[in-house]
Amino acid sequence: MDITRRGVLRAGGALAAGAGLSGLTACSGSGAAGDSGSGAAGSATKGEITVWSWAGPAAEMKALVPAFNAQYPDIKVTVQDIGNPAIWDKITTALAAGGSGLADVLHIGVDYLPGYVEKFPNGLADLSKLGANQYKDAFAQGMWATVAPKGGRVNALPWEANSAGFYYRADVFEQAGVDVKALDTWDDTVEAGKVIKAKTGKYLLGIDKPASQPDAANFFQMLLQLQGAFYFDLDGGITLDSPQAVRAMTLIKQLNDAGLVSDLSGGWNALISSIKAGTNAVVPWPTWFGGIIEETVPQEKGKWGVRLPPTVRRGGSNAATVNSTHLAIAGSSKQQAAAWKFVEFVLTRPENQVKIYKEKGIAPALIKAYEDPVFHAPSEFFSGQKKGEIFLNALEAPSPAYNYSADYARALKVVTDAQTKVLLKGADPAEVLKAAADQLGQQTGRKVVR
DSSP: OHHHHHHHHHHHHHHHHIIIIIHHHHTTTTOHHHHHHHOOOOOSSSEEEEEEEEEHHHHHHHHHHHHHHHHEEEEEEEEEETTHHHHHHHHHHHHTTTTTTTOOEEETTTTTHHHHHHHSSSSSSSSGTTGGGTTTBBBEEEEEEEHHHTOOOOOOOOEEEEEOOOEEEEHHHHHOOGGGGGBBBBHHHHHHHHHHHHHHHBBEEEEEOOOOTTTTTTTHHHHTTTOOOBOOOTTTBBBBTTTHHHHHHHHHHHHHHOEEEEEEEHHHHHHHHHHHHHOBEOOOOOOTHHHHHHOOGGTTTSSEEEEEEOBBSSOOOOOOEEEEEEEEEEEEESOOOHHHHHHHHHHHHHHHHHHHHHHHOBSSSGGGGGSGGGGGGGGTTTTBBOOOHHHHHHHHSOOOOOOOOEEEEEHHHHHHHHHHHHHHOOHHHHHHHHHHHHHHHHOOOOOOOO
């Protein structure tokens, strides 16, 4: 399990997006990469390509090169571990320079992809011209709309898809006499949390209340996405104070007012410490976090359980893909056809995605990969539950695309500020979110949709 990669995917990465994308856009006007979009297809059977990724995913792609070369012996692949978050500044800088120095294949998080497309319209190659549309139905729900939001141009191919999860201390729920399976909604969960706190002294969950890290609003964002909502609509309008957002922040206030939220000030380290200390009964994190829990408290095998989160509203959805990563091809690449062959090999061959999952725990977006037995085996750590099947159910459920936009980092800042006012000063959720939406509108020039 690659903690560093995921730990900074949203945190450090988002900061870089805010500083890097916005700043460079101001320097480069409308995006100098615009002239590089046509690229050159090149040969599909020979050439030299470079791939930019980070840590574990980079290592996995390097490991796949021999198998790739068995099929394409004349395509030389060099995978470079750029690091995360360094990769975001490096990609941004190269895109702003018209693609100069950019690798052929780029590993991009969902929180960056829309920003790159928005700021550098032709900075990434249109993969539909290379044959990507044949895989339109191969990936988890909502993923294709994420990489091809307009329905024609395909900006990338999905790799990792993480669904919202609800990891819980089964022994704590049992001690409190609370049936975790009976929690249909978060309202139910608030009431259950009160019982757990009274009978065990455990908090229900933790939040970085002063927003010491940029990803302090992960839980709020998950509650939004469970309702099919986000900070922006698909047209780029600000929906930060939508009824769904107010509902999500109100739930957080209810949990906090009831004394059910511990303070995870300090971000990642505080979160890990709380798991070791057994501070909270629930850890509402996505798919990949199960491996972190197993590594953090291996002695608690059999004491943990996992399920999809309760719904925000009764009858609503308990499935949401809360983050994902993708492989794109540079619009400036002269070897797009060869680069596509590599992207296709890594992401659309089930055996390759299974290999990566087994070695790094990266949850594939490719649905066919889930036919492998590894996703259907009982987990000794999670009380014999078939964790892979639980998250597969979420990936197969209807899920919309979310528009992170080029202003995601700014949205995170105003959201976390609003959440802090609610958690530490008892502010009214609707009022702080309205002020945050207006502030974001002033900062970005985007329309606030009400």
